[in-house]
Amino acid sequence: MDKKRGAGVAARSLAIMLLLVAIGLVALAVLNLQGLRLLFGSLALLLVGIAAAILLQPNFRAIYRVASATFFEARRRRFMNVILIFAVILVGLSSFFATLSPSAELNMLLDIGLGSIRLCGMLIAVFLGARLIADEVDKKTVDVILAKPVRRAEFVIGKFLGAWITVTCFLLVMGVAFFIVYQIKAPQLVAKMQAVGMALSLEETSANVLKATLLILFEMMVLTSIAITVSTFASWIFSAVFAFTTYFAGQLSSYFHHIATFNDKSVAIINPSIKMFSWVIYRLLPHFEFFDIREKLLTHDPVYWEMIGMTAGHGVLYSLVLVALACVFFSYREF
Amino acid sequence: MGRRERLFLGIFLIFLAWIALQPMDDWVAQHRIIYGYNRPTPITKIVEFRPTAVTGILAGAMLGSFRGVAANFLWLKMQRLWNEGQASALGRTGEAEDVMRTVTLLDPHWLEPWTFAGWHYSYNLSYEAEAAHNYARQGEFIQRGLNYLVEGVSYNPGTYDLYFEVAWTYFDKMKEYDEAAKWARATLTFSHPEFIPRQIGHAYERKPDIPQALDWYDYCMKQNPADNTAKGAILTIRERYLPAWRLMEQGKYDEALKSTQYYLNVDPKGRIGLHLKATIYERKGDLQKALETWRYAATSLSINWYAERQVARLSAKLGVPAPADIVFLPSGPPSLRRPTGAGGALPTRPGQ
Numbered sequence: 199m200d201k202k203r204g205a206g207v208a209a210r211s212l213a214i215m216l217l218l219v220a221i222g223l224v225a226l227a228v229l230n231l232q233g234l235r236l237l238f239g240s241l242a243l244l245l246v247g248i249a250a251a252i253l254l255q256p257n258f259r260a261i262y263r264v265a266s267a268t269f270f271e272a273r274r275r276r277f278m279n280v281i282l283i284f285a286v287i288l289v290g291l292s293s294f295f296a297t298l299s300p301s302a303e304l305n306m307l308l309d310i311g312l313g314s315i316r317l318c319g320m321l322i323a324v325f326l327g328a329r330l331i332a333d334e335v336d337k338k339t340v341d342v343i344l345a346k347p348v349r350r351a352e353f354v355i356g357k358f359l360g361a362w363i364t365v366t367c368f369l370l371v372m373g374v375a376f377f378i379v380y381q382i383k384a385p386q387l388v389a390k391m392q393a394v395g396m397a398l399s400l401e402e403t404s405a406n407v408l409k410a411t412l413l414i415l416f417e418m419m420v421l422t423s424i425a426i427t428v429s430t431f432a433s434w435i436f437s438a439v440f441a442f443t444t445y446f447a448g449q450l451s452s453y454f455h456h457i458a459t460f461n462d463k464s465v466a467i468i469n470p471s472i473k474m475f476s477w478v479i480y481r482l483l484p485h486f487e488f489f490d491i492r493e494k495l496l497t498h499d500p501v502y503w504e505m506i507g508m509t510a511g512h513g514v515l516y517s518l519v520l521v522a523l524a525c526v527f528f529s530y531r532e533f
Numbered sequence: 534m535g536r537r538e539r540l541f542l543g544i545f546l547i548f549l550a551w552i553a554l555q556p557m558d559d560w561v562a563q564h565r566i567i568y569g570y571n572r573p574t575p576i577t578k579i580v581e582f583r584p585t586a587v588t589g590i591l592a593g594a595m596l597g598s599f600r601g602v603a604a605n606f607l608w609l610k611m612q613r614l615w616n617e618g619q620a621s622a623l624g625r626t627g628e629a630e631d632v633m634r635t636v637t638l639l640d641p642h643w644l645e646p647w648t649f650a651g652w653h654y655s656y657n658l659s660y661e662a663e664a665a666h667n668y669a670r671q672g673e674f675i676q677r678g679l680n681y682l683v684e685g686v687s688y689n690p691g692t693y694d695l696y697f698e699v700a701w702t703y704f705d706k707m708k709e710y711d712e713a714a715k716w717a718r719a720t721l722t723f724s725h726p727e728f729i730p731r732q733i734g735h736a737y738e739r740k741p742d743i744p745q746a747l748d749w750y751d752y753c754m755k756q757n758p759a760d761n762t763a764k765g766a767i768l769t770i771r772e773r774y775l776p777a778w779r780l781m782e783q784g785k786y787d788e789a790l791k792s793t794q795y796y797l798n799v800d801p802k803g804r805i806g807l808h809l810k811a812t813i814y815e816r817k818g819d820l821q822k823a824l825e826t827w828r829y830a831a832t833s834l835s836i837n838w839y840a841e842r843q844v845a846r847l848s849a850k851l852g853v854p855a856p857a858d859i860v861f862l863p864s865g866p867p868s869l870r871r872p873t874g875a876g877g878a879l880p881t882r883p884g885q
Contacts, residue, residue: 217546224553239556246550295605302645306605313602397724452571455562481555488561491570493642497692505564512557519550526543530536 213252220245243515250522260348261356268360269367272326282368285318289376293383304387305496308407311376312495316414318372323365323418324441327425330357332434335533351525358426358521365418373411380407398498409501410491416513417489421445423517424484427524431531447479448486455480484516569691604640607632611646637685644694647685651695654678655702663836675706693723700732708839710740730756731763739839741809743770743778774809786817802833811843820851828856 223242227235272278292310296303331354334340343353381404388400424444429437458477488509494501565571614629633653636646655678662671679702685695700716703709714736720729734749747770753763773796780789790813797806807830814823824847831840848855 217549220549220553224549227553227556235556236560239553242553243550246546246553250546302643305643309602309605317602452562485558485562487571488565493570496642497569499569501570502568505561505568505570508557508561508564512554512561515550515554515557519547519554522543522547522550526540526547529543530540 209252213249216245216249257352260352264353264356265359268330268357269363272364278322281318281321282371285314285372286375288314289372290379293379304391307383308495312410315372315376319369319414319418320421322368323421324425324438326361326364327422328429328434328437328441330361331426332429350529354525354528355521358423361422362419365422366415369415402500403498406495406501409506410495412506413489413491413509416510417486419517420484420513423520427520430524430528445486448484451480451483451485451487604636604643607636641688644689647681647695648698651678651682651698651702654681655706678702693720693725696720704736708837710736710839727757734766738805741805743774746770774805777809781813781816786813789813820847823847
C-alpha cells in the first residue's frame with residue numbers, strides 16, 4: 199500500500215516538474231529566443247500532454263467504450279444519412295456542373311466536388327458535435343453512464359473521438375464518391391489542358407485532391423471539438439450556431455491579422471483599439487483558412503507534405519486544447 | 534487541492550497549452566504566404582472602404598473554399614444573361630455587370646472572369662459604342678476593360694495570362710505601344726507562348742522605335758531560327774525603315790524623309806511609314822509638318838488612337854486647338870485631354 203502511495207507521489211512530483219519546465223519553455227517561446235519559438239512551443243505542448251496523462255491516468259477502456267457507443271449511435275441518426283445521400287448526389291453532379299463551364303471544367307469539378315464534401319462534412323460535424331452531449335444531458339442518460347466507472351473527462355473524450363470517427367467515415371464515403379467521379383472525368387480534362395500547353399499532370403492533381411480531402415478531415419476535427427466544447431455548457435442550438443459562426447469567422451483570420459499588423463499611418467480608420475481587438479480575435483479564432491489549399495488546386499501546383507503535416511498537427515493540437523477545455527467545463531457542470 | 538483550485542489549475546494549463554500552440558500557428562501562417570497557399574489579402578480594398586469591394590471580399594473570404602462554388606454558379610448566371618443578349622446591349626449592362634463584378638470579387642484568383650470582363654468592355658461594348666458613333670463612350674469602355682484587367686493582375690501577379698491581356702488591349706485597342714511593350718515584357722518572367730517577344734517587336738515597330746523592334750525580332754530568331762514571321766519582319770524593317778531611321782539619327786533629316794517617302798508612294802496609308810515620317814519631322818524640329826503627318830495618320834487609317842494622341846500632344850505644344858475631327862481616348866495626362874464641354878461628351882467623328 200505504501201509502495202503504491204509512494205509511486206503516486208513520485209508520479210505527481212514528476213508531472214509538476216514537467217509542468218514547471220513547460221511553463222519555462224512557453225516563456226522562452228513568447229520571448230522568441232534565437233528564433234526557436236516553434237521548438238520551445240512544441241516541447242512545451244508535449245510536456246503539458248505528458249503531465250496531464252500522468253496526473254489524470256485516463257481509463258482508455260472507458261474512453262473506447264464511450265467512443266464506440268457514440269459511433270454506433272451516430273450512424274443511426276437519420277439526418278446524418280440524409281446529409282450523406284445529398285452529399286453523394288452533389289459530388290456525382292460535379293461532373294455535370296463541370297461541363298457547364300467549358301473553359302474551366304477541371305477547376306469547376308474540383309470546386310464543386312471538394313466544396314460539397316466540405317459543406318456536408320461541416321453540417322455533419324456541427325450537428326453531431328452539438329447534439330451528442332446535449333442529448334445525453336436532456337434525456338438524462340448521462341446520469342446512467344456517469345454512475346459507472348467513467349469519469350466525466352473520459353466521457354467527453356470518448357464522445358469527441360466517437361464523433362470524429364463518425365465524421366471520418368462519412369467523409370471517407372464522400373471522398374471515395376468524388377474520387378471515382380474524378381478518376382472518370384479528370385483524365386480527359388487534364389489531357390485537354392495539356393494540349394493547350396498547360397503544365398500539369400494527372401498524378402499531381404490527383405495527389406492534391408487527396409491532400410485536400412485529408413485536410414478537410416482535420417478541419418472537421420477542429421469544428422467538431424468546437425461544437426462539443428460549447429455543448430458542454432450550452433444548448434445544442436446555441437452550440438451549432440456558435441460553431442457555424444466560428445467557422446465562417448475563422449475563414450477571415452488573415453484579415454484580422456492584416457488589420458492587427460497594418461502600419462500605414464495614412465489610413466486613419468485603423469486605430470490602436472481596432473488593431474488590438476483584431477489581434478485578440480486573430481489569436482483566439484481557429485484559423486480555418488489553413489485547411490484551404492484551393493489556390494494550389496486551381497493553379498495545379500504541388501502541395502507539400504510538410505505543409506499538410508504541420509496544418510494537420512496544428513488542427514489536432516487545437517482540437518486537443520478545446521477538448522481539454524470541454525473536459526474542465528463538463529467536470530464542473532451541475533446537472 | 535480543493536475543487537475551485539483544481540478548476541483554476543486546469544484552465545491555467547489549457548491557457549499554457551494555447552500559448553504554446555501559437556508558434557506553430559505562426560509557422561503555418563507564414564509558410565502559407567511564402568509558398569503561395571494564401572494570396573495576399575487585398576486589405577487596401579477594406580481600408581479604402583469601397584462598399585462593393587468590401588462586401589465581395591468579406592463574403593468570399595467567409596465562404597472559404599465555398600466561394601469557388603458560389604462564383605461558379607454566378608458565372609453560370611452570367612452566361613445565361615450573355616446568351617439572352619442582356620450583357621451586350623449598350624446601356625443595359627446593369628445586371629450582367631454586377632454579376633461579373635461579384636464573381637471577380639468572390640473569387641479574384643479565377644482568371645476567366647477577369648479576362649472575360651476585360652474583353653467584354655474593350656471589344657464588345659466598345660464596338661457597340663463605335664457603331665453608334667459615340668467615341669467618348671467607346672473610350673470609356675476600353676478604359677474600363679483595361680481597369681478590370683489591371684485589377685485582375687493585382688490579384689494574380691504570378692501568372693502570365695492577365696499581363697498578356699493587358700498588353701494586347703493596349704496594343705490592339707488603345708494603340709499605346711510603349712505600355713503594350715511594357716506589359717508584354719512582364720509576361721516573359723513566366724512560362725509564355727512563343728509569340729510574346731514578337732508581339733513586343735510589333736509594338737516597337739508601330740511606334741516606331743526601329744532599333745528596339747529589331748532587337749526583339751533578333752531575340753525571336755535566336756529563340757527559334759525557324760520563326761518566319763520574325764524573319765519577314767526583320768527583312769521588311771531593314772529594307773524599308775532602317776535606312777531612314779539611321780539617316781534620322783545622323784541628323785540627315787531630308788534624306789531620311791526622302792527614304793520614307795519612297796515607300797509611302799507605294800502605300801500612302803502605311804501606318805509605320807506615316808508614324809516614322811512624323812517622328813522624323815518632329816526630330817527635325819518641324820512640328821507643324823509633324824502635326825500634319827500625325828493628323829493624316831489619325832484620320833486616314835481606321836481608328837488610330839496613337840496618332841490621335843500625338844496630334845493632341847503636338848497641338849498643345851504648338852499652342853493650337855486640337856482639330857475638331859480628332860477624337861482620342863482620355864487616358865493621357867490631363868493637359869492632353871480634350872475639353873468635353875457642358876455635356877461632358879466628346880464630339881463624334883464626322884462622316885461616319
